[in-house]
Amino acid sequence: MKMSKIVRTGANILYPFVLIFGLYIVLHGHLTPGGGFQAGAVIATGVVLVIVANSYEAVTGMLQKVVFKAQESIGLLLFIGVAAIAITLGLPFFYNFLANSGSIFGLSVPFGPNHGDLNTAGLIPIMNIAVGIEVWGGLTVIILSMLSGLDRKEA
């Protein structure tokens, strides 16, 4: 079943904006409300939008379940792997060794009210990205699995 041309075009135009908005929430997770989980959910709703506007078959031709499954595992491995790096450095599990180190995400946060700098907080943004990847993949797999059971009769 297909929606009208207006809906399809609208969805196709909106899709990149939904993606960008989701990625924005991931990256600013340590500064603004939101974070990896919320961002992953936002991006997954973008996928739903495209599936609803177009037909299930047309979308699954491009978006394959196995890719999202892999994405889910990669996100989780990245999360736990980053936490585990600290142990190899002789520090406790989950120690934030990047914060205030001067390298990536390593600037120290100034005291008092300020605008917030993206390049701070050490491991926290990396873990947000990992969770974002995981939830994006996981929720999309759930959606694809649920929709695969639809009764696809021509309306």
Next chain:
Amino acid sequence: MITDAIIANSPALLVMIPLIAAFACPFIGRISPAVRNIWVVGAMVLTAAMALLLAGEVFSSGTVVYTFGASAPGMSVPPDSGGIPVRIVFTVDAMSALMQIIGAITGLSIVLYSIAGDRRHTGLESYYTLYLLMIAGVMGMVSTGDLFNFFVFLEILSISSAGLIAYRIDRGVAVEAAVKYFVLSTIGAMVILVAIGIFYGEYDALNIAVIASRMQFTLLDQVALVLMIAALGMKCGAVPMHFWTPDAYSMAPSSITAMLVVASQASLYGLFRVVFTLYNVTLNAATVGWIIIVLGVLSMVVGVTMAIPQKDVKRLMAYHAISQTGYMLLGVGVGLAVLGNQSLLDAFGYVAMEGGIFHIINHAMYKGLLFLTAGAIFYRIGTRNLNRMGGLGHNMKYTMVFFVIGALAIAGIPPFNGFASKLMIYESVFMFNPILSIIAMVVSILTLASFVKVFHSIFMGPRLPEYADVKEAPAPMLIGMGILAAVVVLFGLFPGVVVDHLIEPAAQALVNQGAYISAVMGGA
């Protein structure tokens, strides 16, 4: 130097290894099934090694505290926090270490069993992923010293268990059991979350040690206690809330059922941790103790009477699992009822608690063994219906021996481990209240009667024509069962050693709330 680092980080590694192994399992599974099996067994061996290392450390040099994300593992209270442990802290005392040993031994034998027993199924990557998540959930639940973290691991455990219960779809029956389990677990977890919210609102803390040191037992705390006991009692299958157990235990693959027993006991651990460490003497020990005793007696009696008429061998064993949980609740409940009265505690309270705690580890071993034997029989003949079995003793000799060991242990016959713990419970509970002790013995006799019937209908009798060419279970399954059977026999032959070195420190750790608090809070 590297061994020092491993020992220092063992509480974290205990959770980290199964998590990494689980998340990598879908990729490893694409290479080949053999590589995946090696990966899963290797991960489980490493996890078990970590658990035993950590337990050795705890039993030799006292409670281990591990702070996540701090500059050093022991820094549970940051210097600029005003004396409050703000981070997630793992507090591993003797009781936690005991539970970890249970998880390690059972988890390892189940994974060996699973390699052969479940290889004919599809979707094994997901199966082992969820299985390793279950291990991580159990290990986290029994190690954590943070209430919210306890909730998180409880959810990890519940979700992965629900997935595994539904694994063998079986025309939708298994899915129904899984949905039942999942709905009840979620309600239970939400109830626990409300209780945690009450603590957080009242004491501004989530760390068990901090809440315990500030505990006042106000009306709100009483509400939280009721919520906690109800939810965790439901999770461990105590009787008024037991209805998910027979469905879930009978429909899950047998290896998972054995792990679900451990999962239930992790919830039981949570119940004891809440009552003893969080509240301890502030609560009205006699009242709460009697509530737990009544839950225990109900579980014992209802469980065994429901077990007797069952036709499905795993459903029957599930009802026996409920009944055995009653013994643990009874023993520890008697210890709780006399908490705060040192002379009574010394006279029989400690022995009752030790009996109850000893029964936890014994139950995990023999009940796990029984479920694995039931799985081996199902693997070979494809039915769980007792009326359609018979004469299997001719063909499955080793399975029969393991079944006999498990059945005699659950019925409390010497020289198996069930006898040792049940005797401790009988003797000490008799001094508390003779009627309870008599009920416990009667339940034990009924258990024996029930298992004699089961043994007879599965293994005895002439060789049936339809099972004439049934073979013994494959070697990895026998090895898995053999590990558990060896533990059952060893614990039964040397109960004194086990009680002195494992059980008594665990009971002391539960009663001694001050030691738990000072381990986390330090001298501050």
